Amino acid sequence: MKLATLKDGSRDGQLAVVSRDLTSAHFATGIATRAQQLLDDWNFLSPQLEDLYTTLNMGKARHAFAFDPRACMAPLPRAYQWADASAYPSHVRRVLHARGAEVPAGLLQVPLMYQGGSDDFLGPCDDAVFADSAWGIDLESELAVITGDVAMGTAPDAALEAVRLLMLVNDWSLRALVPAEVASGFGFLQSKPATAFAPVAVTPDELGPAWRGGRVHLKVSTQVNGERLGEVESGAGMHFHFGQLLAHLARTRNVRAGAIVGSGTVSHDDEAQGVSCLAERRALEMIRDGQATSEWLRFGDVVRIEVAGAEGQSVFGAIEQRVRGAQAEGFGAVQAKAA
């Protein structure tokens, strides 16, 4: 099943079922109006949405309409939790190596994970607005899960059972703001602005055998201004699977329905596959040439992130965002989204 949330001027948008080929959609009205409502009561509501999904895919849904990713908010426009890991050791090793820093001893034993802001997610085609291009604007292509309830102390395999939906993420990062926040020990805050999500969230069964061992085994394609940054296999290099990441998060507290847990930047040891963020490209340049030549993103740049399924079809739809300066956006003005 594929789900999206369409903009309707409210903070939570309208939940819709989207056809497998991403061409048509149907509002979930009568079953659930908001994505969080579905997650709060998954076992009761999801079978009804699955029925609608089947009807929609057969072309028999009564009020289907053309699906437009530009009308999408994030599949879950605001969440009660967004915890993002760094589960690809090749990403961590490259970035630290380039910096001349030591790789932490526990890298393969204990997941790195930070708590992110989840009150103001961006839709797949929303502009990414920043006040200062000197902040080191970077993208990060990641995968994420939305969970059901996970009780404190749940083991990794049991936690994996709580995965409800998979998503594709652009975890915007401001690299120039990272060092001070890491040094403080309090972790990322200003260096992690609003996160963006691909148009549809999908149930794991949509991936068939590409969802196995708690990992997505597909290629994450990342482009900047139409130029390939990477086409990176997302399964092989993911050291901790999503059940392990969830169990880590749930070690000392309950994780509640609708929590989002991210994989961290998708990465693979094979350099020919490219990378999923500019920081890692710059790290490879430094390791190889002694200096980084790639620049951070500039205002006007366009980022595109997509994942192709086994038959080449787009699984989550594409994230396609333009980087914009805050002045041009009327910096300081909140968009009126009041429900």
Add this chain to the structure above:
Amino acid sequence: MKLATLKDGSRDGQLAVVSRDLTSAHFATGIATRAQQLLDDWNFLSPQLEDLYTTLNMGKARHAFAFDPRACMAPLPRAYQWADASAYPSHVRRVLHARGAEVPAGLLQVPLMYQGGSDDFLGPCDDAVFADSAWGIDLESELAVITGDVAMGTAPDAALEAVRLLMLVNDWSLRALVPAEVASGFGFLQSKPATAFAPVAVTPDELGPAWRGGRVHLKVSTQVNGERLGEVESGAGMHFHFGQLLAHLARTRNVRAGAIVGSGTVSHDDEAQGVSCLAERRALEMIRDGQATSEWLRFGDVVRIEVAGAEGQSVFGAIEQRVRGAQAEGFGAVQAKAA
């Protein structure tokens, strides 16, 4: 106006207005059923609740009932954001000094702030359940605000205008898990389990002149097993006011209605006032005696946190929680709270 959320078996509970003296309450049914709904549409809904509050205080509300803090969830039972600062330099200085660590150069220039988990808050009288008493269980008495929308880049004074409600917080901390998470640079995660809140959230006008300069000027009283840990003046030692904390959080992203921002452990240079967490008491012992003699909390200990107003009345109601071992609670079982 004073507001609470009463347990009704759902994830969000039922919003209620509570009388100034905390003796009676009235459901907000017909105006708003959930606290987030109020925050999403504050300007339209809050005047209606204020009217109900006035009627309730006059003893003329039609369906008033006795207010029972034990029936309360957190005033906002789950939130889209919980960002907690460390705005009291005396707390930071003492803890770092005892550890032999250097006080960061920017302590008075840039707020320390971490992103917390906000999907599973505890009510004021809910047990605090932990799997292992060796984790260094500690309380932290803090104040917090719930905000309206704050646009990216908003200045401190303007951000202060977005403060909707004030709350009293117990920011449970697991001290033994802190060092590894601070060293990773990714910040607190497992070391910050579910946070608890006093029964009622109050509008700033409830505090009269005790709310000034973006700070609460009252005494935060903290007890462990009935013994005084501190009675600490909350205004004088708070270096950054809530508008500055909010502006820090909103520097690179929009902050949306219903975000909670905390002050960090309330602290004052005057040692006679005591402290608001055991870590700080242990730090003072180390500085004075060369070793810490106070122990962390044990299963069965009871923590009580309260704030008295100018006339001695309880402003937020009391947080009164028992520390419990996970085994005794049926560790691993999520309470059925599905809506």
